[in-house]
Each structure stands twice: as structure tokens, then as C-alpha cells.
Amino acid sequence: xxxxxxxxxxxxxxxxxxxxxxxxxxxxxxxxxxxxxxxxxxxxxxxxxxxxxxxxxxxxxxxxxxxxxxxxxxxxxxxxxxxxxxxxxxxxxxxxxxxxxxxxxxxxxxxxxxxxxxxxxxxxxxxxxxxxxxxxxxxxxxxxxxxxxxxxxxxxxxxxxxxxxxxxxxxxxxxxxxxxxxxxxxxxxxxxxxxxxxxxxxxxxxxxxxxxxxxxxxxxxxxxx
Amino acid sequence: xxxxxxxxxxxxxxxxxxxxxxxxxxxxxxxxxxxxxxxxxxxxxxxxxxxxxxxxxxxxxxxxxxxxxxxxxxxxxxxxxxxxxxxxxxxxxxxxxxxxxxxxxxxxxxxxxxxxxxxxxxxxxxxxxxxxxxxxxxxxxxxxxxxxxxxxxxxxxxxxxxxxxxxxxxxxxxxxxxxxxxxxxxxxxxxxxxxxxxxxxxxxxxxxxxxxxxxxxxxxxxxxxxxxxxxxxxxxxxxxxxxxxxxxxxxxxxxxxxxxxxxxxxxxxxxxxxxxxxxxxxxxxxxxxxxxxxxxxxxxxxxxxxxxxxxxxxxxxxxxxxxxxxxxxxxxxxxxxxxxxxxxxxx
Numbered sequence: 001x002x003x004x005x006x007x008x009x010x011x012x013x014x015x016x017x018x019x020x021x022x023x024x025x026x027x028x029x030x031x032x033x034x035x036x037x038x039x040x041x042x043x044x045x046x047x048x049x050x051x052x053x054x055x056x057x058x059x060x061x062x063x064x065x066x067x068x069x070x071x072x073x074x075x076x077x078x079x080x081x082x083x084x085x086x087x088x089x090x091x092x093x094x095x096x097x098x099x100x101x102x103x104x105x106x107x108x109x110x111x112x113x114x115x116x117x118x119x120x121x122x123x124x125x126x127x128x129x130x131x132x133x134x135x136x137x138x139x140x141x142x143x144x145x146x147x148x149x150x151x152x153x154x155x156x157x158x159x160x161x162x163x164x165x166x167x168x169x170x171x172x173x174x175x176x177x178x179x180x181x182x183x184x185x186x187x188x189x190x191x192x193x194x195x196x197x198x199x200x201x202x203x204x205x206x207x208x209x210x211x212x213x214x215x216x217x218x219x220x221x222x223x224x225x
Numbered sequence: 226x227x228x229x230x231x232x233x234x235x236x237x238x239x240x241x242x243x244x245x246x247x248x249x250x251x252x253x254x255x256x257x258x259x260x261x262x263x264x265x266x267x268x269x270x271x272x273x274x275x276x277x278x279x280x281x282x283x284x285x286x287x288x289x290x291x292x293x294x295x296x297x298x299x300x301x302x303x304x305x306x307x308x309x310x311x312x313x314x315x316x317x318x319x320x321x322x323x324x325x326x327x328x329x330x331x332x333x334x335x336x337x338x339x340x341x342x343x344x345x346x347x348x349x350x351x352x353x354x355x356x357x358x359x360x361x362x363x364x365x366x367x368x369x370x371x372x373x374x375x376x377x378x379x380x381x382x383x384x385x386x387x388x389x390x391x392x393x394x395x396x397x398x399x400x401x402x403x404x405x406x407x408x409x410x411x412x413x414x415x416x417x418x419x420x421x422x423x424x425x426x427x428x429x430x431x432x433x434x435x436x437x438x439x440x441x442x443x444x445x446x447x448x449x450x451x452x453x454x455x456x457x458x459x460x461x462x463x464x465x466x467x468x469x470x471x472x473x474x475x476x477x478x479x480x481x482x483x484x485x486x487x488x489x490x491x492x493x494x495x496x497x498x499x500x501x502x503x504x505x506x507x508x509x510x511x512x513x514x515x516x517x518x519x520x521x522x523x524x525x526x527x528x529x530x531x532x533x534x535x536x537x538x539x540x541x542x543x544x545x546x547x548x549x550x551x552x553x554x555x556x557x558x559x560x561x562x563x564x565x566x567x568x569x570x571x572x
Contacts, residue, residue, distance in 0.1 A: 039391075039433040040477030044462030049477075049484055057477065091350060091462055093396035 001115050008073050009115070016068035019075065019108060023063075026104045032089075032097035036060045042088035042098055054081035056088035056098030063101055071105075076116040079105045113206040123147040125211045128204060132215045135183030135191060140166060188222050227252050227297075228568035231318055231331040233306060233507070236264020237550050238542025239337035240288040241557030242564070247297035249565055254329060255292065256301045256320055258503075262289045264339050266550060269363045272370035274550060275407075275414040276441050281370075284550065309510050314537065314571040332568030333537045335560045336511065336521060337553075340543035341501030343393030343401070345494045351392060352464040353494060356472050358383075359464060361392070361494040362408060365415055374422045376491050378470060383490035385427040386419055387474050388412045389461050394497030394547075395433065403518050405497030405547040410441040412495045413448045420452040429455040429487075431476065457481070464492060498547040513538055520546050531560040537571070539564045 002010045023029060042056040043049050049056075062070040082102040089097040109117040126147065130136050143151075143159045151158065162177045174182065195201050201219075205212040228251045232243045235257030243255045261267055263285045266274075271281040292298055304322035311317075316331045342363045345353035353359050357378040360368070368374065376383050390412060394405040409432070416428045430448075435456070437445040448454040459478045467473040471488035478485050500519035508515040513533040514522040521544045524532035531539050541560035542553035 037433055038458070038479050039460035040458070040479040041460045041462045043479075044459065044476030044484060055477070057479065091398075093391075093398060093460070095397045 003076075006073065008076055011072065013068070016072040020068035020071045022108055023071065023101075023104050026107075028100055028104060032100035032104070033060065033063045034094045034096050036064055036094060036096060039093060041091050041093060042096070045087045045091050047085060047087065048081050048083050052081040054078065056082075059098040059101050060096050075105060075109055075114065079109065080116065080120045110203055110207060118207050121207050125204075125208050129211060129215060132192075132195075133218045134179055135188050136180045139180050140177040185222055185225055192219050192223065228332045228565070228572050229254070229330060230564050230568055231256065231316070231329070231334045232337060233334065234264070234337035234339055234542070234544070235259070235262035235292070235300075235302075236337060236339045236542060236553065237266065237285065237288060238339070238544075238553040238557035238560070239264070239335070240292045241554045242335045242337060242541055242561040243298050243557075244288065244291050244295060245558050245561040246565060247292075247295040249561075251297065251565065251568070253298045254301065254320065254331070255298050256304045256306060256322075258303070258305055260303050262292060262300070262302075265342070265363075269342070270367045270370035272366060273414070273418065275410045276444050278414065278418075284554075288554075306510055309512075311512075316537065332572045333539065333564040334511070335539045335541055335557075335564050336507055336513070336533070336544055337541045337557060337560070338503045338507050338521075338544045339501070339553075340498040340520075340547065341503075343399070343405075343496040343499050345392050345496045348393060348396070348399050350463050351389070351461075351492075351494055352466075352472070356464070356466060356492075358470075358472050358490060359492045359494065361496045362411055362415070363496070365493050366411075369415070369418060369422075374419060382423050383426055385429065385487075385489050386416075386491045386493060387461070387487070387489045388416055388428065388430045388493045388495060389474070390430065390432045390435070390495045391460060392494040392496045393499070401497060401499065401518070403547070404436060406436065406438070407547060407549050408495040408497055409436045410444060410549070412493070413437055413441075413444050413454070415493065416448050416454040417444070417452050420448075420454060427455065428452075429457055429489075431457050431459055431461050431474070433458070433460050459485075498543060500544070504544060507544070511535070511538055516545075518546065520544060531556060531563050537567050539567075 004010055040057055046056050048054045079102050082099060084099055086099040088099050126142055127137060130139060140162045145155045145159055148155055166173055166177060230246050230251050230253055232239050232253055232255045235255055240262060243253045246253045266281050266285045274281050274284060301320050301322045304320055307319040307321040307326060309318050316334055318329055320327045345351050345361050358376050375381055390409060393399050394401055412430060416430055419426060419428050435445055449456055457478050458480045459476045461474045461476040463475045465473045467488035471490060472492050473486050473488050475486045504519055504521055505515055513535050516522040521540050523530045523545050524534050533540050539560040541556040
């Protein structure tokens, strides 16, 4: 994949148009994109705007421009800067939902297995593995500096001496670091059914084929128990 | 025999309608819910009117004086229309006031029940009523009318003031999609007044669009060119408390600075105009229609803006939508003509 000087991957105009059309076809799009007069309330209230070059006002403006190139310009890194807190949707005087637009664009990125999606979702492959293997989302042993830089400068300390820190928690725990709670096999099987129906496994297959293989082995094991 | 016409509402529009009709020899009944005539400009003690900054009393006081001295106008204060019935082409109304209830027959009716200032407390992001130094357009107008330009929290001159436009207007969250038309000009006027009173005070106006329509634009340019008012494009997203007894306005300067968080000594919210509870009340009582914005509905916005959907009942002033005092006075005269023609034909 080649990138332009703004770090946006270079694709054909037809492809940009195809992606924009796919976004507009989403059943939520019309509800999320109404009018915009550049008042800036959304961006003024946007938490990630304080840290990144991300502006919900620009998300809306790019959509309203009807220019597929401007929308494509957000598909790489840009859409992943959003915290999905939906403050913008809460305060927009027009009742736009820039965060919702981001969700639509992210889903396209994931469905199509774009490089940026793969990169951003890499830390979450461990979450998915944990989820499918144990029915837990996050366990203490997953807290490692390499995977959670966004947890801030204390991540190093937080990831050390986990068994000891677990013991210090003043309430009953499983006293292990690879689990947060026990999940019954029946619940796991129901979870797999939901993942199947919702297309979660399919998405994992697109974004991370090797992870998909590992997960499928676990799923087969649990289902055959 | 002279015609009988009922005018409901004793603000700029109602007063002017009543005076014009009285001068034609009509017996006017002027019904006002408050204890005084003059409407919101009087109630909130507006001091100077845009665009020429003439004392409000020159206008409102003059109208009140002319109405009060005219014997063809029967004045009812602290009064309301207790009941209202059509009787052929005429109308029977019971006017209830401190003097008791009085039943009268009218040939036509003018509704001039005006507007209410939007209550900024309804939009929590502005922290109105939470911080003393967050006030609104009518609060400042009243304060300035009393010669007081200082911070409510400590009575000291503010080092800087933020004026925030479109509070309660052009905002689907509060249910008002419309523009209140006058707040931009009033705010620009207030910015100039603040700068003149406290030349050391920095005044910022945060806007989405500045709508100083027509000749009011002169005032806008004057604010910028002669009074160095800072005009920033960006609506404020949130007001929080800041250090040293300040309030922080947080938003995006969409043209120049990007995101900002600026501590201010005082914030003025340019709250807009609403139809108020009196509009639906009148609609129900008189059997006329309300529009989708909560104001009284004009029969035809272009051709017959002073007619309601009911023959013989006419509308004037801000009860049909946000407008300037000058426009309300013009409409009072226009509605008076319509009401007079109707009465003349049917009496």
C-alpha cells in the first residue's frame, strides 16, 4: 500500500467513490448526517480533539461535501482517533452524530480488512482471543506496555508483579492473573452462537487470519465438549 | 356608533395598535396581564434601543404616555380574558381584572401577547444559574439600565466578557430551530456599551453567524472597527468554573485558533425569544392556530401576516415570531388598520 504526503493510502477515485457510497447506503447515515453550519460545538466538546488532529466538525463537513476524496482521507488513521464517546452527538445543535459516522466508516474499514484497521485492532486480537477462549474480556496478564500505550506512563508499573497485586485486592478474587471470572461452557457456546450470527468470526477472519485459526480450534474444542 | 375593538397585550405592538385605533375614534379595550404597560422592554428595563442607541423610554415611555392619556382607550391592568365567544361576526369577551369581571362585545380583536425570553437554565451546558457571573441578555440589559456593569459575583469591573450568541435559538436540542433575529444586534449593542463603559474590558462575541440584518450591520462593523470587540466564529460547547473566580468557555474557534478554553470574568448568554406559555393559551382561548415554532400562526406569512386563521382576530408583534421593537410597532399599526376595516364592515 502506498501513501500520500498526508499519510492517506493511495487508491483510485472509483474506489473512493465506492467506499463513500457504501457509507451513505448504511441505514444510519441519513440519521447521523443532517445540516452543519460550522459552529464548532462538537469539536469544542470533543475529548480526543485535545490530543489528536481529530475534529468531529470536519467529519461532518467532509460528509456534507459529497467529495469521496475527503471521506477517503479519513479512512486510514483518522477514524481511529475518535473515542466513540458521542459527546458530539449529545451537543450538536443540528442533532448530527459525527461519532456515529465514524462508527459506520470503521465498520467498512474492518469489513474490508483495510491495513489501518488491522493495525489498530492488533491489541484487541488478544482481547478477542481471551474472550473466545475464556469468556473474559480482559484479564490482568494482558496488561502489557506494548499493547496499551494509551493507558499512559504508569502502564509499566501496572503490568509488574501481577500475582502479588492480585493478592492485595481486599475482596475475594480467583487469585489467578489469566482470568477475571469463571465462565461456564454453556455460556461460551451461547457466545459463539451470537458471534456467528453477528458476523464477528467473519470479521476476525478478514482482519487477522492467523488469530481466526487459533480461535476456531478453541471454539471447536468447547463445542465438542 | 363607534366601533369596539379589543387589544390583548400592552407591549409595543398592542400599545401602538390601541393608540392608532383610539385616534380613529374607536372604543378600545386594552388588556394587559402585568401591573404596567410597556411589555418586555419595560419589564426587563431595556435601557437603550438599537440601532441608534436612543433611550428605550423615548419609545416605550412615549407609547405608554400616549395610550394612558387617550380617553378612547379603556385600560385593564393585571387583567386577562376570562372567556371568549364568537357571536356571529362579533366577539363576546369577559375581561377579568382587579376591578372585577366585565363582559363586553367587540367588533374585532388584536392579539399582541408578545414573547418570552428563552430561559438559559433549560440548556445545561451554559451553567446559567450555576455561576453568578453567567448572566443573559436581559439580565445585562436590566443591569445596564440600572447603571450597573459590574460582575454579579463581586461587584468589580470585569477584565473580560464573553457574549455567546444563539442561546436557545437555532438549536434542535432545546426545540427552537428558528433564529431569534434580534439577539445578534442586541449583543453587538451591548458589547459596544460595555466597551464604552469599561474601555479596559476585553469583549468577545462567539457566533455561528452574525445576523445584524439590514442597516443593523452598521452597528456590527462599528463594534469591530471602533470598539475592538473580538468576534470569534465558534459556538461555546461548555461553561465550567475556572481559577480565580472565573468561568471557562470551552469551544472551537473554527477559523483561527482551533480549540480554546478561555477564562472569563463574565459571560452573557444571548438568549432568544419564545412564544411563551401565553401563545398556546391564546390559541386555545380564542380558537386560533399555533405554528410549529410555538408562536401564533399567521393566515399567510406574505400576503396577510396580520390575520389569524379566524376572521376578525388579528395578530401583531412578537406573538407571531421573534422581531425587533421597531417591527412590533409597525405591526401594531398595520393590525390596527386590518381590525378597523373588519369592524367598520361588520358593525
